Amino acid sequence: MYQALLTRRYLFSKIMPLLASAAVMLCTAMVIVVWSVMGGFLVMLLNSGKSMIGDVSITWPVQGIPHYQDLVARLEADPAVDAATPTIETLGLLGLPSTDLKPVTVVGVEPEGYHRVTGYRDRLWWRPLEEPLARDAERADPRLESPEMAGWLEDGARLAESDGSAGLRPAVALGIQVTEYNNERTPEGFFRTRYYDMPEREVTLSVLPLSRRGVAIEAAARRFPVANEFHSGLYQVDAEWVVVPLESLQQMLRMDSARKLDPVDDVPRIERDPETGREVLIPPEGGELSPARATTVLVKAAPGVAAAALRDRCKEIYAEFRALHKDAPPAEQHGLIFTWEEKPGLKVFISAVKKETSLVLVLFSFISITAVFLIFAIFWSMISEKTRDIGVLRAVGASRAGVAWLFVRYGLVIGIVGSLAGAALAFVIVTNINPIHEWLGSALGLWVWDPRVYYFDVIPNKVDPVRAGIVVCSGIASSALGALIPALRAAFMDPVRALRFE
Amino acid sequence: MKPAVIISAHDLHKTYRMGRVGVPVLRGVSLDVAPRECLAVLGASGSGKSTLLHLLGGLDRPDPGRGAISYNGRPLGGMSAHKLDRYRASEVGFVFQFYHLLPELNVMQNVLISAMVLLGRTGFARRGSALRRSAEELLDRFGLAQRLRHRPAELSGGERQRVAIARALINEPALLLADEPTGNLDQKTGASILDALMQLRADRGLTMILVTHDASTAARADRTVRLVDGVLEPAPALQGAAQ
Numbered sequence: 001m002y003q004a005l006l007t008r009r010y011l012f013s014k015i016m017p018l019l020a021s022a023a024v025m026l027c028t029a030m031v032i033v034v035w036s037v038m039g040g041f042l043v044m045l046l047n048s049g050k051s052m053i054g055d056v057s058i059t060w061p062v063q064g065i066p067h068y069q070d071l072v073a074r075l076e077a078d079p080a081v082d083a084a085t086p087t088i089e090t091l092g093l094l095g096l097p098s099t100d101l102k103p104v105t106v107v108g109v110e111p112e113g114y115h116r117v118t119g120y121r122d123r124l125w126w127r128p129l130e131e132p133l134a135r136d137a138e139r140a141d142p143r144l145e146s147p148e149m150a151g152w153l154e155d156g157a158r159l160a161e162s163d164g165s166a167g168l169r170p171a172v173a174l175g176i177q178v179t180e181y182n183n184e185r186t187p188e189g190f191f192r193t194r195y196y197d198m199p200e201r202e203v204t205l206s207v208l209p210l211s212r213r214g215v216a217i218e219a220a221a222r223r224f225p226v227a228n229e230f231h232s233g234l235y236q237v238d239a240e241w242v243v244v245p246l247e248s249l250q251q252m253l254r255m256d257s258a259r260k261l262d263p264v265d266d267v268p269r270i271e272r273d274p275e276t277g278r279e280v281l282i283p284p285e286g287g288e289l290s291p292a293r294a295t296t297v298l299v300k301a302a303p304g305v306a307a308a309a310l311r312d313r314c315k316e317i318y319a320e321f322r323a324l325h326k327d328a329p330p331a332e333q334h335g336l337i338f339t340w341e342e343k344p345g346l347k348v349f350i351s352a353v354k355k356e357t358s359l360v361l362v363l364f365s366f367i368s369i370t371a372v373f374l375i376f377a378i379f380w381s382m383i384s385e386k387t388r389d390i391g392v393l394r395a396v397g398a399s400r401a402g403v404a405w406l407f408v409r410y411g412l413v414i415g416i417v418g419s420l421a422g423a424a425l426a427f428v429i430v431t432n433i434n435p436i437h438e439w440l441g442s443a444l445g446l447w448v449w450d451p452r453v454y455y456f457d458v459i460p461n462k463v464d465p466v467r468a469g470i471v472v473c474s475g476i477a478s479s480a481l482g483a484l485i486p487a488l489r490a491a492f493m494d495p496v497r498a499l500r501f502e
Numbered sequence: 503m504k505p506a507v508i509i510s511a512h513d514l515h516k517t518y519r520m521g522r523v524g525v526p527v528l529r530g531v532s533l534d535v536a537p538r539e540c541l542a543v544l545g546a547s548g549s550g551k552s553t554l555l556h557l558l559g560g561l562d563r564p565d566p567g568r569g570a571i572s573y574n575g576r577p578l579g580g581m582s583a584h585k586l587d588r589y590r591a592s593e594v595g596f597v598f599q600f601y602h603l604l605p606e607l608n609v610m611q612n613v614l615i616s617a618m619v620l621l622g623r624t625g626f627a628r629r630g631s632a633l634r635r636s637a638e639e640l641l642d643r644f645g646l647a648q649r650l651r652h653r654p655a656e657l658s659g660g661e662r663q664r665v666a667i668a669r670a671l672i673n674e675p676a677l678l679l680a681d682e683p684t685g686n687l688d689q690k691t692g693a694s695i696l697d698a699l700m701q702l703r704a705d706r707g708l709t710m711i712l713v714t715h716d717a718s719t720a721a722r723a724d725r726t727v728r729l730v731d732g733v734l735e736p737a738p739a740l741q742g743a744a745q
Contacts, residue, residue, distance in 0.1 A: 006607075389604050496556050496562045
């Protein structure tokens with residue numbers, strides 16, 4: 001009882017306990033901010049990696065997987081699989097309306113299936129928007145009340161646009177930062193075009209078909225209208241990817257269905273047209289039909305199925321598929337089927353980020369130990385100052401344990417006040433970290449978060465309540481620990497000497 | 503026939519160590535105090551008066567195997583730390599020369615702190631209202647009814663000592679141990695404090711042990727003993743009353 005009264009009085013009667021609380025607050029806030037940003041970065045990385053390549057990839061670059069339609073059908077028939085879709089990934093050159101040429105990653109997709117596996121349609125940027133973004137108080141987002149947005153969204157979703165007659169013309173979707181010179185990101189979080197709207201422009205896409213031995217054949221170039229632009233949040237994807245219809249890319253890369261011809265026997269014939277009397281070239285009729293190919297089949301797991309379990313199931317399904325299609329890559333080929341976490345490059349990167357997060361956390365935790373010593377020092381000096389009070393309390397019957405509890409409790413209160421204030425401060429900082437970062441950048445030129453380094457164009461801004469709880473509890477425990485030894489010193493103080501202390 | 507004794511000390515020795523040197527302060531002190539009696543221990547500074555009071559109040563212990571104190575027949579030496587804490591909280595009230603009020607607490611809180619220590623959270627919650635009334639009565643009696651929310655720094659020396667006396671009495675102890683209660687006050691204020699103590703003693707039937715270096719203060723007691731060189735001697739003016 002008396003401990004509660006004295007704790008309350010001690011807390012607000014001196015500046016030192018408030019400074020100790022402030023130290024605990026800053027340490028707590030620092031650890032929560034670091035853990036939220038680094039941990040959030042890792043979570044964003046994992047989620048983005050997963051969403052861009054599905055849960056499992058079956059990949060055979062260059063030559064591609066023939067009969068992929070059968071493989072997709074077999075996969076989708078399995079209860080462990082939610083959806084599967086073929087894609088082709090290759091490098092290309094993009095001729096922009098500004099006449100610039102930009103190296104890009106060209107991804108051929110079937111829009112419907114690609115959306116079912118990756119949620120592609122939800123990432124299309126230009127779409128009708130009824131409500132502005134949270135920070136767009138002035139409703140300046142060009143997507144608001146813009147009549148052409150619905151058409152752009154439809155075109156982007158089907159990767160085609162109307163050619164004016166009844167037909168559809170294949171179109172491409174660009175990552176929103178492929179044309180960084182044109183799309184400017186505002187502090188409010190939306191994109192504003194500087195010169196023109198990309199969905200009303202055309203681009204030229206050049207790719208290099210390869211033979212089955214990986215030898216370059218004649219480059220193929222084709223003009224495409226831009227149907228829409230997409231924003232995945234993963235900087236590398238948004239700055240480098242161009243999504244095109246699978247069929248168009250297959251044709252450009254010569255991976256579409258075709259007949260195999262013998263260069264000696266299967267030659268075209270020249271015949272005279274009986275009606276016109278002109279000579280026409282008749283293609284050879286013989287030769288085996290070579291099926292269309294895709295370099296990758298992306299597979300999305302059914303709800304509740306782990307990626308590793310899906311990978312194993314995909315291996316079984318692929319083995320059955322390979323038994324029927326001998327021209328497909330061998331099932332035992334190393335690196336053919338992998339989960340999103342096992343993707344070459346990504347695995348090493350994720351591991352590095354995990355280690356970096358742990359390292360930073362350990363370093364900041366060490367720094368936070370200074371708070372323990374600070375509280376220790378403050379309590380040690382305070383107990384010297386309060387020696388006579390301790391003597392008085394013992395004289396009126398307070399036990400040693402009671403006196404010790406008074407100061408441990410005091411440390412706990414400092415820890416609770418400081419840690420909760422630190423958690424609140426961290427919450428404010430983390431949830432506003434992007435505007436803070438933008439302000440630091442524009443006012444002081446301090447751009448800490450480079451999207452080219454950290455992959456994402458926004459800093460993670462979510463506080464994990466469990467992690468915050470762990471840090472708060474640690475802060476409270478550290479404060480109690482810092483107060484413990486001084487409290488024991490107070491408890492075992494000779495009351496007579498304490499009363500005589502001057 | 504020997505009168506009933508509330509507290510008795512037998513052959514008390516107490517030595518303080520100053521580095522490697524032992525400094526004997528009490529060298530075989532014995533005394534008996536009857537219930538409701540007021541005993542004055544007269545002595546010069548450093549004679550061991552406060553040490554004797556601390557031993558009697560259970561704040562300190564005599565040298566091992568060299569002396570015993572019993573309260574109502576129960577030896578303090580045989581009490582556990584917990585029982586000794588209870589003894590100080592419920593049976594003894596201390597009044598110090600320098601008041602020793604807790605500076606962060608106001609007058610009312612300084613008085614009630616002893617009750618909080620004795621009763622704990624639930625006990626105090628149960629009896630809190632009655633104790634506050636009791637504290638108000640005591641403070642009113644000392645002329646401090648208007649100073650309940652004042653901090654010690656806002657009070658005069660005499661007022662502080664009155665608060666300290668109220669704190670010593672809030673748990674209604676049987677034994678009041680006063681260490682130079684007027685030693686830090688001017689003569690007039692000191693006299694009024696002594697008047698208050700004597701009146702309370704009479705009203706509540708308190709046993710009081712008063713240590714002082716002032717003969718006029720000692721003269722207010724029923725009996726006076728003198729502590730010289732760690733040994734009790736009968737005071738000259740009260741030869742027959744001293745042991």
